[in-house]
Amino acid sequence: MNDEGRQDALDTSGRRLDQIRLTGITALGYHGVFEHERREGQTFVADVVVHLDTRRAAARDDLAHTLNYGELAEQVAAVLSGEPVELIETVAERIAATVLASGVVQAVDVAVHKPNAPIQVPFGDVVVAIHRDRSKLPAAEPYVARVAQEAQPVSRPVPTSTATFPVTPAPGAPVVPASGPAPAASLVPSGAWSDAVAPAPGAFSGGPDGPSTELEPVPAGEAVVVGELVTDSLDQEPQEPVEVVLALGANLGPAQDTLRDAVTDLARTPGVEVRDVSALARTSAVGGPEQSDYLNTVVLATTTLSPRALLRATQAIENAHGRERHERWGPRTLDIDIVLYGSVLAVTDDLELPHPRAHERAFVLQPWAQVDPDAILPGLGGGPVGALAATAPDRDGVRWLALDWLTTAIPAVSGDTGAVPAGQPGPEAQDT
Structure with missing residues (x-):
């Protein structure tokens, strides 16, 4: 107070x-x-x-x-x-x-x-x-x-x-x-x-003429349920396709296969067109408990979905691959973050654009710079993505970048977990 x-x-x-x-x-x-x-x-x-x-x-x-x-x-x-x-x-x-x-x-x-x-x-x-x-x-x-x-x-x-x-x-x-x-x-x-x-999705429609504003009688004995529709500018669809940047990561289960399937799921999502996919990065976990290294990639796409509809679509893909949110920054089968949605800058309870920590995360910046060397991150702390990647606090945690990972199995990804235990050596970088 x-x-x-x-x-x-x-x-x-x-x-x-x-x-x-x-x-x-x-x-x-x-x-x-x-x-x-x-x-x-x-x-x-x-x-x-x-x-x-x-x-x-x-x-x-x-x-x-x-x-x-x-x-x-x-x-x-x-x-x-x-x-x-x-x-x-x-x-x-x-x-x-x-x-x-x-x-x-x-x-x-x-x-x-x-x-x-x-x-x-x-x-x-x-x-x-x-x-x-x-x-x-x-x-x-x-x-x-x-x-x-x-x-x-x-x-x-x-x-x-x-x-x-x-x-x-x-x-x-x-x-x-x-x-x-x-x-x-x-x-x-x-x-x-x-x-x-x-x-x-699933919102009530009042018929061919659109939603009704009339109160309908409630049958005797039935309870009246009052609900609120949460809407703001992040729920509105753009008038033309918007460029978006998505960051994907996984360190549980067959991580490379999961990321490959997730890219396919994104490409099949109505309203989303995948334009390019970065190299695969093996990175140390940042924050959270002790855990295995991550595999990370960045997807460049365009979308006609609203920011929040895109968030729901990415969360649905996470859930389809068994994502559970038991612990913040804990290990996960799949994580998809919206890093950038056009030029939108917004802060809400469920979505912040651009991603508030993207400017200091080398596991996002390095793959992004690899696939789009001229990329610019707007917003607080933003700038040229390549320059940000070179100075990111966790830059030494990016162990290697591998090309052609969508079609080729990465030798360092072995065992049932599909991710690499912390400290285990990986292949030489195929692209920097």
């Missing part, structure tokens, strides 16, 4: 996240339960505290790697002055959803003030304050500017955003005039956020 009584947000390692604070955002809105509030409007004020990691942006001095608070202020003001609702609790949830639609944001505090609330006794202010993060999602959809169109009644939400990243278009895009006294900027109807991103 900080000095102002606000709960600090922590990253996945338990460290306090950085903050961007926007206070006193003011707009004329038409929210309230009384008719005169909807007719005449009143002043609403919002304070927003965004929790995120600002190091990448600071290291590169680049706005693209952080939250544009100017745009965010315009979006918050658009929510305040947008589609009228009865409760400022709803307004607060909509602002929180808008902030969390950015993949770099981990949590947000929102306070909505209604200083002119119709209260019959003297008072200073009315404030609704909420904290939302990716484990406690907002009960609303994010702000999206509507594309101008003829005003017609609709029976279901119409997706309005086709932007690749982020989900929310930049403020200033054409908007549909809202009904009544509210200004033109408004919110996408409930349910449109999930329409604007790729649906999760």
Whole structure:
């Protein structure tokens, strides 16, 4: 808890996240339960505290790697002055959803003030304050500017955003005039956020006309289950194929065979096209318990999958090869990491792009530099991959690189384990 009584947000390692604070955002809105509030409007004020990691942006001095608070202020003001609702609790949830639609944001505090609330006794202010993060999602959809169109009644939400990243278009895009006294900027109807991103596998479809927004009656005696669909910019499919870099490793079982099969599985995955495969590296384990050496390779590919859909695909391949996650950095039959997804820089609970430790892992950098000598790793600590490989802390742990491993058995890979015990000599390097 900080000095102002606000709960600090922590990253996945338990460290306090950085903050961007926007206070006193003011707009004329038409929210309230009384008719005169909807007719005449009143002043609403919002304070927003965004929790995120600002190091990448600071290291590169680049706005693209952080939250544009100017745009965010315009979006918050658009929510305040947008589609009228009865409760400022709803307004607060909509602002929180808008902030969390950015993949770099981990949590947000929102306070909505209604200083002119119709209260019959003297008072200073009315404030609704909420904290939302990716484990406690907002009960609303994010702000999206509507594309101008003829005003017609609709029976279901119409997706309005086709932007690749982020989900929310930049403020200033054409908007549909809202009904009544509210200004033109408004919110996408409930349910449109999930329409604007790729649906999760097995997600319910409301029929040929798309998802239904109507509540269906629940048969007597059946329990009602309320669920939340976790979506952000990493769930949205790109408009054209994106270049990706995947790092594969194994040190349990027939490791070379497993890696060969995994490459084949990736090539057969819909939406993934394998372009090149690096040499096979034998490397010492980094971190974790004492264990056998690893075999590692890097796959260059393109994909039309969203970042999170690609993550699910790689995890499915890991699981198909018996991957179990009992111990962090422990031995494994197969590990597939997304090192790079185009130019996307994002930090979420389940996916960080580029991979946060890629710049210091020679077992990724050396095979990558071998297959793509001109490769550049973006983000914090990034740079030319070849140069990073030459200075990586674990560079002495890369024992050899072998070409043609996809079609030729490597002599040093022997026994039932398929991996090489630590300290055992291997063949001479076939490529450096």
